[in-house]
Amino acid sequence: MKFVILACVAAVAFAAPQYSSSEEVEFVPILRDDRVQEDDGTYSLDFEAGNGIRVSQSGSPDGDEDAVIMAGEYSYTAPDGTPVVVKYVADENGFQPQSDLLPVAPEFPHPIPQFVLDQIAFAAEEDAARARANSDERYN
Numbered sequence: 001m002k003f004v005i006l007a008c009v010a011a012v013a014f015a016a017p018q019y020s021s022s023e024e025v026e027f028v029p030i031l032r033d034d035r036v037q038e039d040d041g042t043y044s045l046d047f048e049a050g051n052g053i054r055v056s057q058s059g060s061p062d063g064d065e066d067a068v069i070m071a072g073e074y075s076y077t078a079p080d081g082t083p084v085v086v087k088y089v090a091d092e093n094g095f096q097p098q099s100d101l102l103p104v105a106p107e108f109p110h111p112i113p114q115f116v117l118d119q120i121a122f123a124a125e126e127d128a129a130r131a132r133a134n135s136d137e138r139y140n
Helices: 002-015 114-139
Strands: 030-037 043-049 054-061 068-077 083-091 094-098
Antiparallel strands (some): 043 054
C-alpha cells in the first residue's frame, strides 16, 4: 500500500510542469487589484495588469431572487494591435455586451433577394399541387 501511495506521489511530481532557465516566461505585473464586498451583497472590483488588461465590475443582489445584477467593462489589446473594449450588463435579461467589435445583425426588415422569393413561390405551388392531388384521391 505504501508503494502505491509513493508511486502516485512520484507520478504527480513528474507530471508537474518543468521550466528550465532557457525558457522565456513573461512576467505580467498586477498594477491594481481593488475588491470591495459589502455586507448587503453589493460588490465592486477594479483590476489592471501590466499588459494592458483592465476589468471593472460592480454588482448587487436582485431583490427576492438569488441572482446578482452586474455591470462592468473589460479591455485589452488584441494580437493584431486592435484595442478591444467591451461594456456589459448582466441581469434578468441575460448577458448583454456592447462593443464596436461585436458583429451586428442587419436591420429588419431587410430586402429579401429575388431568388428567395422565387423559391418561396415555387414551394407554395408545390404545396398547392400536393393538396389538390390529395383532395382528388379522397373523392375518387
